[in-house]
Amino acid sequence: MKRTILFVFMALAILLAACASPTAAPAPTSAPAQPAATKAVASQPTGEPIKIGIIAAFSGTNAVLGDWMKKGTTLAVEEKNKAGGIQGRQIQVITYDDEADPTKSVNLAQKVATEDKVMAVWATSNSTSALADIPIFAQYKIPQFTNGTNVDITNKGSAYIFRATPAGPSFEDTLIDFLITVKGMKKFAIIADTSAYGKGEGDYQEAALKRNNLQALTREAFGIDDKDFTGQLTKILQTQPEVLLLGSSEVASGLIAKQARQLGFKGQIAGGAAVGTPKFIETAGETIAEGVFFTTPWLHDEANEMSLKFVNAYKARWNETPEFHGANTYDGTKLLLLAMEKANPLTSENVAAELHKISGHKGLQGTFNVTAKGETITGTLVGIIKGGKLTVWTGK
Amino acid sequence: MNIVSIFIQTLVGGIGIGSLYALVALGYSMIYRSMGLVNFAHGSIYMIGTYFGIIWYRGMVMGLQVPYPIAFVMGILLTAILGLILERIFRPLAHLDLMLMLLGTIGLGYVLDNLAVIIWGAEGFAVNSPLPNEPIVIGGVALLPQMLLLITVSALLMVGLNVFLAKSKMGKAMRAAAQDRETASAMGIPVNTTNALVFAIGAGLAAAAGILAAPIVYVNPAMSAAVGLKGFAAFILGGAGSIPGAIVGGLVFGVLEAISAGFISSAYTKGIAFVVMIVVLMIKPAGIVGEVTVDKV
Numbered sequence: 001m002k003r004t005i006l007f008v009f010m011a012l013a014i015l016l017a018a019c020a021s022p023t024a025a026p027a028p029t030s031a032p033a034q035p036a037a038t039k040a041v042a043s044q045p046t047g048e049p050i051k052i053g054i055i056a057a058f059s060g061t062n063a064v065l066g067d068w069m070k071k072g073t074t075l076a077v078e079e080k081n082k083a084g085g086i087q088g089r090q091i092q093v094i095t096y097d098d099e100a101d102p103t104k105s106v107n108l109a110q111k112v113a114t115e116d117k118v119m120a121v122w123a124t125s126n127s128t129s130a131l132a133d134i135p136i137f138a139q140y141k142i143p144q145f146t147n148g149t150n151v152d153i154t155n156k157g158s159a160y161i162f163r164a165t166p167a168g169p170s171f172e173d174t175l176i177d178f179l180i181t182v183k184g185m186k187k188f189a190i191i192a193d194t195s196a197y198g199k200g201e202g203d204y205q206e207a208a209l210k211r212n213n214l215q216a217l218t219r220e221a222f223g224i225d226d227k228d229f230t231g232q233l234t235k236i237l238q239t240q241p242e243v244l245l246l247g248s249s250e251v252a253s254g255l256i257a258k259q260a261r262q263l264g265f266k267g268q269i270a271g272g273a274a275v276g277t278p279k280f281i282e283t284a285g286e287t288i289a290e291g292v293f294f295t296t297p298w299l300h301d302e303a304n305e306m307s308l309k310f311v312n313a314y315k316a317r318w319n320e321t322p323e324f325h326g327a328n329t330y331d332g333t334k335l336l337l338l339a340m341e342k343a344n345p346l347t348s349e350n351v352a353a354e355l356h357k358i359s360g361h362k363g364l365q366g367t368f369n370v371t372a373k374g375e376t377i378t379g380t381l382v383g384i385i386k387g388g389k390l391t392v393w394t395g396k
Numbered sequence: 397m398n399i400v401s402i403f404i405q406t407l408v409g410g411i412g413i414g415s416l417y418a419l420v421a422l423g424y425s426m427i428y429r430s431m432g433l434v435n436f437a438h439g440s441i442y443m444i445g446t447y448f449g450i451i452w453y454r455g456m457v458m459g460l461q462v463p464y465p466i467a468f469v470m471g472i473l474l475t476a477i478l479g480l481i482l483e484r485i486f487r488p489l490a491h492l493d494l495m496l497m498l499l500g501t502i503g504l505g506y507v508l509d510n511l512a513v514i515i516w517g518a519e520g521f522a523v524n525s526p527l528p529n530e531p532i533v534i535g536g537v538a539l540l541p542q543m544l545l546l547i548t549v550s551a552l553l554m555v556g557l558n559v560f561l562a563k564s565k566m567g568k569a570m571r572a573a574a575q576d577r578e579t580a581s582a583m584g585i586p587v588n589t590t591n592a593l594v595f596a597i598g599a600g601l602a603a604a605a606g607i608l609a610a611p612i613v614y615v616n617p618a619m620s621a622a623v624g625l626k627g628f629a630a631f632i633l634g635g636a637g638s639i640p641g642a643i644v645g646g647l648v649f650g651v652l653e654a655i656s657a658g659f660i661s662s663a664y665t666k667g668i669a670f671v672v673m674i675v676v677l678m679i680k681p682a683g684i685v686g687e688v689t690v691d692k693v
Contacts, residue, residue, distance in 0.1 A: 059513055060618040061520060063520070064519055222663070222665070223663075227612070227613035227614065231653070232658065234405045234409070251522075251614050258529075261529075264538045282521070288529075
């Protein structure tokens, strides 16, 4: 009997540890002094490539985010390299897989900052990991770009964090104002996961409803690994909402949309950033995704010359149509390259300082004005999924 | 919708996912019973098994697209063969210390997960159901055809397994070998062969679960962890090594998750299910259907 109990506990402990993706690298307790790190970057001889790191999920259900991040960044870097690089030096992109695990992300951030001596870094699309990495890049004075949308990211008070896309509330405010004022909807239900991104989206949705003197009929939550949402959705459907608001990753949002329709939900489905992606359409299936509303900072627009040029270049390089992560990492990398050109001498600390001076820069998502907190742009537009494609909402 | 149909709706979802856990738990249980081995690579076998079936259904092998029932059978057979190979690798582990057994099986699980990433990529994909996506509505309860298929086929497999173990000559030999290795050996039962067969059946059941659930969930290499853990929890909850225990444990675990999501708090479903499991084990350490023989390990 005793053996059984002992066995159960030991086995559970080990299995849980295995599931939590253990990291081999020991957690750093005493980091080298800051000046040493920046000096090392500064003393790189001319001619050696300038390194930009990408820490992102390249495996697991969020793998698609890392892929998009790499594609947008690489495209901008390759264009710059073709044009001669920066101060005669080529730019090199190095990628690291954190599997969307904050613990892994922090260890990689430490490695990137101290061993690889990157000039700047993209870390990460996952708000939870992006938040975890902030103190490390602040300590080593390395500019950190993210397209994670959680508002807390820029409220951490770091001078080295930059968000190359609008923050979460911008997505949800636009979406909910549209649904209420344009579509005349009043009865909302929210389903959001418990990650920093999902919880953030749910919170911004609630805040936007409150601003319109409304309240969600119900708000349900789930863990990021969950695949069956019958319990939550059954609870939601009892409240008979007109709109089901999604606040989770591309895959989970797609599965929820699918299961909600299968449980008989006939109303409107809508969501922010993750819903406005090809992955959402693929997971939900084209029929179910049809007519879903989303908000996004960028959509393929034939009328816009800059957008058209980007889409063609992206298609030629990667053989796929870009979505907004590809666009915002392209935008952010352009900002970074601009700051690198101006930084004198070229150190990561000076690059961050130059980034803060950027204003009125035109990009794919609009006009960039970098704030003291590291926000660069606001404003999103409403889109609708039509015929399996992400399209701009035109009022019909 | 009245409270009764809401409850039934939640229950059906719970039983569906519970059947998935039960089929996975059966693999843990059968292998533990016959070899004394807790196979922590079983979640990874479930994941590989899912791919083994779905690659045919999606036409990922030389563009050859086969109907779902055939892909289902092919997936099970391929995974059973993988089970035979794995049994040979695990055979020396079965006699080792629990800690070494854990490390060995977990390690091999990681190898399988990484192989899946190398072969099929890390990203994963959604799978279309071979059945209509329109639910069948009875008294306000929406029954999804794929979910009904999962429940029905799982039930048939479980009944079939029990009949096989109770009635067939090979089934009886397997039970005898599981009960007393030495005596069975002395009676002329080829214990290594029965063990290999047990492993193959366990792997095949996990593949069946994965292929049936694939149109409901999202197929990717990371799917091994969550179901592997819950299948293991079901195996312990029912009573380690017990066949009916694995089935009951799986269903109880799935229903607990669904009910806590629908009626208590949706954010803490996993926590609630595990708390119940720990409480049950504190009151009845041998599990719900636990057998006394389990303690002799």
